[in-house]
Amino acid sequence: MSAASCLLTEDQFLCSICLDVFTDPVSTPCGHNFCKACITEHWNVNVPYQCPNCNKLFSTRPELQVNIFISEMAAQFRQSAQQKASSSEQQESKPGEVPCDDCTGTKLKALKSCLVCLASYCETHLEPHLTKPGLKRHQLIDPVENLEDRMCTKHDKPLELFCKTDQMCVCMLCTVLDHKNHDVVPLKEEYEGKKAELGKTEAEIQQMIQKRRVKIQEIKHSVELSEEDADREIAEGVQVFTALKESVERSQAELIDTIKEKQRKTEKQAEGFITELEQEICELKKRSTEVVQLSHTEDHLHLLQSFRTLNAAPPTKDWTGVRVSPPSHEGTVVRAVNQLEETISKHMKKLTEAELKRVQKSAVDVTLDPDTANRDLILSDDGKQVHDSDVKKNLPNNPERFDSHIYVVAKQSFSSGRFYYEVQVKGKTEWTLGVIRESINRKGFILPTPQDGYWTICLSNKNVYFALIDPRVRLSLKSQPQKVGVFVDYEEGLVSFYDVDAAALIYSFTGCCFTEKLYPIFDPGLNHGVKNSAPLIISPVNHTE
Template sequence: MSTDQDTCYLCKEHLRDPVSIPCGHVFCSICLKTYWDHADHTGSYSCPQCRVTYNKRPTPRRMGGSRHSTMQRHSESFPPPPPSPDYNYAGPQDVGCDICVGKKQKAVKTCLMCLASYCDKHLKPHYESSTFKRHKLVDEIGHLDRQICPQHQKGLELFCRTDQMCICVLCTVKEHKGHDMVSAEQERAEEQQRLGATQAEIQEKIHDRLKQMEELKQAVDSLKNSAQRALQECEKMFGDMMRSIERMQQEMAKLITSNKRAALNNAEGHMERLSHEIADLKRRDNEITQLSRTEDHIYFIQSYQMLIAQTEAEELPTVIVNPYFSFGPVTKAVSEMKQHLGEFSNDELVKVAKTVNKMAFCELDETKKRRSMKSDEATMYKPVPTQEPQHRDDFMRYNRSGRSSRGHRVSHQL
């Protein structure tokens, strides 16, 4: 067993808290973690030693007493390792050192005088040599080309207020001669104050919007409760009205039934009386027939006088039947009641719809509209104009089409 197998491939020191990965290679726990932390931005993790790539970051396994044999078995099946990696290599999202040759280290500082970014190693002369004493170092920044005058290839140090642009010292000689110029630091200080005022205004707007949002949420809750109460109360009142109409229907049915029964009883009484009178008249007719056949003259004369007197003394009443009697007026009255009820309900529904539609739930106060409000945002909040229903059919169409569009519009506004 060689000494290399007891050494971490990354730090070249004795293994500390060794861990292994699926390919079998072993490293210090902290070394492997640091190495793969730098690979997080790529999403691809490879073994520092054999370069086997994993799409998902493997979970290292802590090593026990058999790690040396495992290392020996796997290391024999792979080619010699590449040069030792460095944890400070610049990734795609990092700023690389401008002095490094080949694979660049991550830059830690940028010199605004040199217009270059340096890693820890190449930054030392700026700290150790008096030559760089007046150079200004800042945290590393990318896009150094933006710090250089494209015409004179000098660092941008001034700001021309006349042309509203950053310039270098050579620009003041010709292109910006006689212009109102200040140092970039002074312009930054003044703009920083304006930026602070802008930020304060934005924070005030945020506070105002949050307040309006809270008020709107409370109004929405109140709206839901009010709508629920209205639905329940309307359902109860319409139930009462339907029960009232049912009672009216029952009363009308009783009226028709009682009048029919009275008329039938009256007709049956007259029919019974007519039946008795017909039977009596048939009896008399039979007696007259028998009397006319008798040969007893005295009996004929005596009976004739009695029959004639009885017939002349009795006057039978006439039963007059109304051929136009019917329950048509009842049907007509109910039909007129239905028409009046329909017209009344239509008028009332239209009145209610107009009243509700005139009450805006929420809208923008145009008098306090911010200058920064865009026209499309204002359009988004404006209520969509709707034609007021004038008749029952219009109301029903408005009710069907308005439910979805109005719900979408309110949710969009909220």
Template sequence: MAEARFSHDQFRCPVCLDLLKDPVTIPCGHSYCMSCIKQCWNQEDQRRDYSCPECRQTFRPRPALKKSTMLAEVVEKMKITECKTAVPAGPGDVKCDVCTGRKHKAIKSCLVCLNSFCQNHLEQHENLFKGKRHDLMDATRYLQKMICSKHKKLLDIFCRSDQSCICMLCMVDKHKNHDTVSTVAERTEKQKHLGDTQRKYQQQIKKRKKKLSELKEAVKIHKHSAQTAVEDSERIFDKLIRFIKGRRSEVTQMIRDQEKTVVSQAEALMKQLEKEIDQMRSINDELEQLSQTHNHIHFLQSYLSLPVPPGSPDVPKITERSFDKVGKSVSRLRQELEDFCTEDIEKLSGRENCHNSLVSEVGYLEGFLPDPREDMTDYGLCSFSPTLHKSSGRGPEGLH
């Protein structure tokens, strides 16, 4: 019941802002952690005047300190209640620097005290320094990086000569006579350049999206053209099945190989562009977060390591060449074969002679279709350019 009637604030040490540990009450009535008040009075030993950090009442001689058992019991209950209600810090959270034992999630960082505070300790911080200007910012895990390792001061100056963040003492020491400005001023200047860099990334993303769209459309057209060529070739080869059944599959395979080569190359390019777009989006998101951060020091330190935006993508075009040459070549072959066979059949006087003549002519048919090993470079990435071997007389010359 006693716990419900009092606020946690009444049982916090004014020095460390945490719940009292080994509480003692000094003559003026204020209570402190025994270690905190001892540390304060040890610093006053030379003056031999011992004062209360809260009300500044002085005592002489140094009062004897004795642990308050009843107050310690109440504080212990307060700690149990606070542990149940406070938000514990997770793996990615900034931890409160004041909490003892299990750390709670910090919500603000003080640039004067150089500490991060959870909700409970932030209230104590504000009450303790009421009327005093303490700059607060959203809790950041970069707080230690914002402090000068040598002077333990805030890095609120930017040295343009050395391109680094420094503190006030560094400015009058190692960086004397250097070109220095405040981090706020340098942030304002760098923010403009960051905007230009971000726009370049956005432009490159748009260009890659356009190239990706063009490649997809080119592949679609190429597939359609290849399918049409295959169907035309199949239809023509059906009429010549008795003569060129074996060669039909070779021509079909050549077309499919060409399609596969072009499509596989285009798909590899598309995959690369998609990967680059994802990477650039990720970098652009980081740039967006960096552009909105209120932490000037983190901004400047991160800005110095920004990657250089890439140039325009070098993507070869897929030439929109059709497979008309394949169809025309096979059509000419069919017509020449029909004319050739018709002429031979009319000259034959008997059925047996006609059969023997056709059998002998089948050997010549191989020369009318191109060798699948011939060069196929007339079409974009890979092409098929058949030619018909014409000759005077009954059959092709030079085919063997």
């Protein structure tokens, strides 16, 4: 049978109707074969019933049965054709792929590796491991190189187990000799556990990736907002400086015009004097000529008759007290600069008002922390007010509490971004406000400077304002603040203080380097009897439009 089947050709297993290999082949009474579905459909359409090959007519529709022999032969032919096609599709191994160890000449790509044989096989040479009973028990895995690494170097046995105690792969002999009484499990069990861990790790990694993608979008959005802010600031800056430039040019032009106008008046006055003098000179020259002529006359009568008229000087102006004084320009430039300064001050006020509105958008809720307050201080129940008292309270001297200076800090801390709050100082003659870093010393004498972690300003009891740096900087304020706004930009290293009611900048610490949490700090100052008994009050921020 097998020898005969090798002689069969593809044409012998093709249905003449569909021209494909037989499916459920049936035979007609005349001996020809067709797919059951093909001949059935043919006879459903064509009547009378006739063989498509020899055209033999049948009086009645033949009853067809599947030809078992032809069906088996067609199935074997189809399987043989598939195997040949599959064999022809095997690929030669490429660099980086595992080659078949049994191939001679051209090495085909391996499909599996055997952990028992320590060899890799292509589809053809893998066949025995799929069919022979003895080889079927071998463990096959996806093709890998360096199969010798899967053998125990000490006992030359497959690494089939995992020692959880020593976290290493071992063979059967290892568990008896070197890893006795250790927690040993099959590789598959540990593999499943580690695979589950890898799945969890992969999920965590994907979550981390997603978070970072979100962060990238946040950063890009921040850059876009920053670019918008920069463009807006540039536009506003150009507008302000253009207006200032125009004001300067206008003031300069007005100054020049004023000086030139004074000069023109002086020149006009001088020209009038000169014209008048020249006219008198002309008259005097004329009289001089007449006098000379009369002095040379021989006519006694004529000389005597004309002498009275010509001997007297002609009427002229007394020029003794007449002077042309250069115009005084004293104070002209100063007044012009003062006017320009007023104009600039108006622009500055508008800018500060706009700036204050922007920083007020960063307003935060701040409350006082009683655990940090000096024992002399009295805090309101809502944590919004503080003032000095004359009696020290009996409180625990915990590490957070200030013991020498009458300071108290807020419960809230800030380690990034921007924040702003306002404090009413109305009625006070002494106070200190600002921010501190978390690690400052709170015991004993403290020198409140930026070098020591303090960024503060104060009103002294002598009604003088200072920025507390070393040495102190005296602040010149046009008005006494009733409410002080404190603004911090952590990343920018900026701490600014504002007179809220006057919409004026009091002082700014710039170029600060913040690396710790920052806390708002408050010092209401000593009472000095009742002179400074008014409290510092943390006020809600009114966002003005």
